[in-house]
Amino acid sequence: MRVVPNLYPAVERQEVVVHTPEHLRSIAELSDEQLGLVAEAWRLRASAAREEGFPYVQALVNEGRAAGSSLPHTHSQLAWLREVPPVPAAEGSFSELLDGEVVAERDGLVLLSPHAGRLAYEMLIAPARPESDAFESALLASALALAAEGARRLRALEPNAALNVWLHDVDWWHLELVPRLSVLAGLELGAGIYVNTVAPEEAGARLRDATA
């Protein structure tokens, strides 16, 4: 595992976490042990960010060209931010987001197909009980493992799906996994109206039945 500065940072400080020396393309292919190391790398770097005056770290995974990734090797990114960015800041009452179809549950975490999902097969991974401070949570490694399971379930249904995963380190921290099966266009970007072609109830049932 290596953490290096992003050569083309979009914000003041941005780091790339190279998940493994093996040539693997997706978090779906990583073992729980490897994902535990990813969680540890996120924790150490978030702690360094805080010490240097960046209280919020946006941790994210982009996989596939449609999801904005230019590297075919599994990696994540850590954007160091001076304040909570707009999307997590606007989430407010997160309990509404937890309204969804349960796909899997383990280790005190739940994997859901949220009823308010924007795009087909969107998933949410969260501690079953409210918990703040994701980076210091004993559940972060298990949450990444559950996200990887979600990615495997998605692959069983949509083999080449590009995807984004991001962490929202808010009052009730969680990971969101958003498959990029369609192109965001004027209605989505201009109006904030998302066209979800698979009803969340149906997506939940298909993901639950899919091989992980």
Ligand SMILES: [Zn+2]
């Ligand atoms: Zn969120």
